[in-house]
Amino acid sequence: MHALTENQQAGTAPANGAPPSDAQPAFEFRNLHRFFGKLKAVNNVSFKAYPGQVMGFIGPNGAGKTTAMRILATLDLPTAGDAFVEGLSVVDDPDKVRRILGFMPDAFGRYPNVNVIEYLDFYARAYGFRGNRRRDAVDRVLTFTEMHKLAEKPIDTLSKGLSQRLGLGRTLIHDPRILILDEPAAGLDPRARVELRELIHLLAVDLKKTILISSHILTELSEICDSAAIIEAGKILAFGTVREIMETLSEQRGRTATTLTLRVLRQAEALERLLLEQPFISQVSVAAETVTFQWDGDDQRRAQLLKLLIGQGVEIVEFSGKTENLEDAFMAITEGIMQ
Numbered sequence: 181m182h183a184l185t186e187n188q189q190a191g192t193a194p195a196n197g198a199p200p201s202d203a204q205p206a207f208e209f210r211n212l213h214r215f216f217g218k219l220k221a222v223n224n225v226s227f228k229a230y231p232g233q234v235m236g237f238i239g240p241n242g243a244g245k246t247t248a249m250r251i252l253a254t255l256d257l258p259t260a261g262d263a264f265v266e267g268l269s270v271v272d273d274p275d276k277v278r279r280i281l282g283f284m285p286d287a288f289g290r291y292p293n294v295n296v297i298e299y300l301d302f303y304a305r306a307y308g309f310r311g312n313r314r315r316d317a318v319d320r321v322l323t324f325t326e327m328h329k330l331a332e333k334p335i336d337t338l339s340k341g342l343s344q345r346l347g348l349g350r351t352l353i354h355d356p357r358i359l360i361l362d363e364p365a366a367g368l369d370p371r372a373r374v375e376l377r378e379l380i381h382l383l384a385v386d387l388k389k390t391i392l393i394s395s396h397i398l399t400e401l402s403e404i405c406d407s408a409a410i411i412e413a414g415k416i417l418a419f420g421t422v423r424e425i426m427e428t429l430s431e432q433r434g435r436t437a438t439t440l441t442l443r444v445l446r447q448a449e450a451l452e453r454l455l456l457e458q459p460f461i462s463q464v465s466v467a468a469e470t471v472t473f474q475w476d477g478d479d480q481r482r483a484q485l486l487k488l489l490i491g492q493g494v495e496i497v498e499f500s501g502k503t504e505n506l507e508d509a510f511m512a513i514t515e516g517i518m519q
């Protein structure tokens with residue numbers, strides 16, 4: 181899974197996900213609007229990503245993710261506003277933009293009587309590669325996706341996981357610097373999801389691609405994204421690094437409570453009473469040997485609580501805290517607006 185190197189650029193995203201102040205954005209939506217009749221599918225969307233960033237694009241069904249991504253990929257035109265790829269307008273310079281960016285749609289056509297290598301070769305030709313360059317491009321993608329052994333396999337016999345892998349490969353055929361991936365993990369089983377995530381990780385970290393990736397599988401996105409935009413009913417509700425979005429969430433909730441879970445060997449009922457007497461604890465609930473409660477204290481007090489419980493003879497098997505993830509942020513920030 182290596183060797184996709186023809187057209188790399190130096191990644192400049194710092195480890196904390198904050199953009200370098202002097203860099204040109206890799207892509208940018210600027211006051212983008214796309215209306216279908218009265219429906220405001222994309223309604224004044226503005227955000228940008230810098231080279232090397234992996235940005236999540238999160239929103240419920242019908243939020244406008246695909247519509248915005250298709251415009252960035254030059255497959256549709258905005259009603260108003262614009263989008264830019266390395267400073268080039270997708271409206272004014274679509275041909276140049278297509279050389280820089282690869283778009284992986286959420287669904288592919290499945291052609292009969294075409295095998296994997298023929299499929300990739302078709303796209304290499306479509307991008308104008310000839311001779312050795314064409315062979316090298318196909319070979320590079322087969323190597324990266326580890327599909328050499330499947331080169332002769334008809335594509336309509338591939339599993340969903342392998343189809344998605346091939347779809348990602350097709351997106352990489354011209355070695356684009358920027359990748360737009362529309363729900364690449366949808367419908368994949370857990371193993372295929374992990375494998376896809378590894379490929380995306382390689383693309384980001386080793387090959388320094390800038391990636392915009394949409395998904396409903398929010399917990400997975402939080403592991404691979406350094407920043408995210410949350411969209412609902414065509415509008416951006418939150419944007420920033422994953423940490424900033426979590427902070428927005430905490431502010432919106434007006435508290436910083438963590439859910440703590442305790443699993444004990446026995447005496448869960450007695451533990452409930454003991455916990456209710458302690459400060460910083462609320463909403464205690466018991467289910468079999470597991471006790472869950474809200475915790476408002478700091479880490480030092482949390483350590484003291486654990487010490488106290490052990491001192492009282494509680495036989496603790498697990499003591500864990502659930503910090504809020506992107507899924508919680510998504511549920512807290514979006515409202516389930518239908519339009």
Ligand SMILES: Nc1ncnc2c1ncn2[C@@H]1O[C@H](COP(=O)(O)OP(=O)(O)OP(=O)(O)O)[C@@H](O)[C@H]1O
Pocket residue numbers: 216219221239240241242243244245246247248519
């Ligand atoms: N060509 C079209 N004509 C009319 N309405 C459209 C068209 N394309 C999209 N829409 C509408 O625009 C809205 C946004 O759709 P879009 O596909 O961008 O959402 P999405 O966030 O990608 O949703 P999903 O998570 O289901 O893929 C939806 O209400 C959709 O029905």
Ligand SMILES: [Mg+2]
Pocket residue numbers: 245246247286362
């Ligand atoms: Mg979509």
